[in-house]
Amino acid sequence: MSSKLEALQRWVDEVAALTRPAQIHWCDGSETEYRQLVQQMLQTGDLIELNQQTHPGCYLHRSNPSDVARVEHLTFVCTKDEEDAGPNNHWMAPADAHAKMDALFDGCMEGRTMYVIPYCMGPIDSPLARCGVEITDSPYVVINMRTMTRMGAPALARIEREGSFVKGLHSTGELDPERRFIMHFPEELTIKSYGSGYGGNALLGKKCHALRIASYQAKSEGWLAEHMLIVGIENPKGETHYIAAAFPSACGKTNLAMLIPPEGYRKDGWKVWTVGDDICWMRPGADGRLYAINPEAGYFGVAPGTSDGTNPNALSTIAKDTIFTNVAVTADNQPWWEGLPGTPVTDWQGRPYDPANGPAAHPNSRFTVSAKQCPTWSSHAEDAQGVPLSAIVFGGRRPSLVPLVFEAKDWAHGVLVGAAMGSETTAAATGAVGVLRRDSMAMKPFAGYHYGDYFRHWLSFDRPGAKLPKIFHVNWFRKGEDGRFLWPGFGDNLRVLEWMIQRVEGQAAGVDTPIGTLPAKGELQLDGLALDAHTLDTLLHVDHAGWQDELAAIGEYLHSFGDRMPQQLHAEQQRVAQALDDAADAPRAALAS
Numbered sequence: 001m002s003s004k005l006e007a008l009q010r011w012v013d014e015v016a017a018l019t020r021p022a023q024i025h026w027c028d029g030s031e032t033e034y035r036q037l038v039q040q041m042l043q044t045g046d047l048i049e050l051n052q053q054t055h056p057g058c059y060l061h062r063s064n065p066s067d068v069a070r071v072e073h074l075t076f077v078c079t080k081d082e083e084d085a086g087p088n089n090h091w092m093a094p095a096d097a098h099a100k101m102d103a104l105f106d107g108c109m110e111g112r113t114m115y116v117i118p119y120c121m122g123p124i125d126s127p128l129a130r131c132g133v134e135i136t137d138s139p140y141v142v143i144n145m146r147t148m149t150r151m152g153a154p155a156l157a158r159i160e161r162e163g164s165f166v167k168g169l170h171s172t173g174e175l176d177p178e179r180r181f182i183m184h185f186p187e188e189l190t191i192k193s194y195g196s197g198y199g200g201n202a203l204l205g206k207k208c209h210a211l212r213i214a215s216y217q218a219k220s221e222g223w224l225a226e227h228m229l230i231v232g233i234e235n236p237k238g239e240t241h242y243i244a245a246a247f248p249s250a251c252g253k254t255n256l257a258m259l260i261p262p263e264g265y266r267k268d269g270w271k272v273w274t275v276g277d278d279i280c281w282m283r284p285g286a287d288g289r290l291y292a293i294n295p296e297a298g299y300f301g302v303a304p305g306t307s308d309g310t311n312p313n314a315l316s317t318i319a320k321d322t323i324f325t326n327v328a329v330t331a332d333n334q335p336w337w338e339g340l341p342g343t344p345v346t347d348w349q350g351r352p353y354d355p356a357n358g359p360a361a362h363p364n365s366r367f368t369v370s371a372k373q374c375p376t377w378s379s380h381a382e383d384a385q386g387v388p389l390s391a392i393v394f395g396g397r398r399p400s401l402v403p404l405v406f407e408a409k410d411w412a413h414g415v416l417v418g419a420a421m422g423s424e425t426t427a428a429a430t431g432a433v434g435v436l437r438r439d440s441m442a443m444k445p446f447a448g449y450h451y452g453d454y455f456r457h458w459l460s461f462d463r464p465g466a467k468l469p470k471i472f473h474v475n476w477f478r479k480g481e482d483g484r485f486l487w488p489g490f491g492d493n494l495r496v497l498e499w500m501i502q503r504v505e506g507q508a509a510g511v512d513t514p515i516g517t518l519p520a521k522g523e524l525q526l527d528g529l530a531l532d533a534h535t536l537d538t539l540l541h542v543d544h545a546g547w548q549d550e551l552a553a554i555g556e557y558l559h560s561f562g563d564r565m566p567q568q569l570h571a572e573q574q575r576v577a578q579a580l581d582d583a584a585d586a587p588r589a590a591l592a593s
């Protein structure tokens with residue numbers, strides 16, 4: 001064994017001495033290993049076979065009802081200096097956190113198998129990719145990690161070459177919410193997670209490594225780890241623009257990444273290519289552009305709402321070889337969730353379905369599936385150097401005020417727009433749903449360090465020679481007075497992306513406003529869409545008074561991060577606030593003259 005792998009072996013030995021498993025299994029990531037684990041889990045009841053005629057290779061996992069979402073209040077960033085974690089994270093001193101976790105891990109794998117999972121986040125030969133090793137006692141985690149990462153022998157070979165890897169230790173423990181913690185030690189490239197089997201808490205390659213630890217690594221190494229989808233839009237000339245877009249959890253990233261163009265667009269030859277649906281790692285290339293990879297190899301998507309109407313690509317992606325978690329089941333044993341045709345007979349907890357118990361599928365029920373099964377999987381998704389980005393999009397659920405789309409004036413303004421992002425909360429995390437909260441760059445639950453330092457890092461990409469993507473903000477979720485959505489969304493979102501591409505290519509003039517550039521009349525392609533003029537006006541209206549209040553709230557929000565908030569961002573907030581005040585004064589000035 002090479003000395004680099006000896007370091008891994010030493011850590012595995014230490015963990016085994018602490019957790020005392022009955023046996024240790026080093027995962028090779030093979031199909032045979034996967035099949036064996038599935039068989040074993042079918043026997044223990046951890047997996048339930050679904051209808052193999054309609055859904056070959058598909059299985060259902062029911063989690064403990066108290067363990068169905070990320071637990072942000074139990075998630076900690078444990079830096080030596082509390083300030084480094086920032087007010088955006090829960091913090092614990094590393095020594096205390098290790099002591100707390102090691103007490104929980106003590107003997108926790110007795111009688112169980114300890115799995116050692118070497119994995120790579122990103123294409124295995126990509127310089128942007130990074131490796132990790134997760135140790136877990138959950139076979140459910142192993143089979144999901146096999147789909148979500150490049151797992152097994154090739155990852156181990158890369159770890160042997162490079163020597164460095166992120167250490168993740170996980171145990172489902174007793175699934176007791178009182179004994180559940182997700183701890184990150186960015187300075188030690190280490191994660192310790194106990195007491196949950198839920199994806200975001202237990203598949204450590206995803207949120208824990210690819211966002212919290214990676215964002216920290218990225219700061220010192222000059223790149224960005226973001227909560228963004230990556231999609232390629234091919235125009236009728238055969239040119240593809242890649243767009244990365246950040247939305248908070250369960251706001252439609254998977255749908256946008258797999259969008260099907262409206263009929264007229266399809267006839268004209270527009271195509272959409274999926275690179276990633278949740279996480280984007282990007283860094284400047286030699287030509288000054290930002291290049292992006294999807295560090296994941298699969299989708300861990302929200303099932304409810306996924307239907308033929310909303311996302312037919314996702315539906316065909318998950319027609320085979322998919323693990324479903326906490327969905328309902330029909331009489332003929334097909335997976336079911338709200339939004340699908342058919343009738344559930346058994347709910348997500350395995351009870352006979354009764355509407356009095358709430359939705360049949362848990363609102364955060366999920367599917368885990370290989371990205372390659374997506375009909376629109378991009379042939380460039382495996383490019384080692386990544387794909388060049390033309391645009392970055394920020395968005396959230398904003399029922400009022402925020403227009404359908406606007407473009408930031410420049411990079412610094414774009415960073416402000418991302419920092420100011422707000423959205424109604426969803427079922428992806430425990431806690432109240434539908435409450436407006438600021439979620440800067442959709443990274444509130446995931447930035448592994450102080451938001452002030454994070455924004456400073458973002459600002460630093462604007463340097464001589466940089467050819468940065470344009471930054472936009474969208475709001476698909478604007479509601480009318482009757483509470484209904486004003487914009488049809490889904491495939492029709494391509495109309496907005498087309499306008500962005502026109503802006504990138506210098507083909508749309510737009511209208512300048514204090515908050516940014518909006519589409520000028522006629523610039524949004526609306527053929528085939530029944531959208532009345534009043535609705536369009538509302539969608540593209542800038543309510544100056546409302547925005548003055550919003551800018552004041554953004555100002556307060558920035559100040560809540562104290563001295564580490566870069567002055568440049570305060571200046572940007574003041575610039576926009578002043579532009580709004582000037583615009584409000586302009587009509588008065590005109591009257592006076």
Ligand code: OXD
Pocket residue numbers: 070199200248249250278300428429
């Ligand atoms: C996810 C999330 O699972 O953001 O992607 O919660």
Ligand code: MN
Pocket residue numbers: 227248249250278
């Ligand atoms: Mn996510």
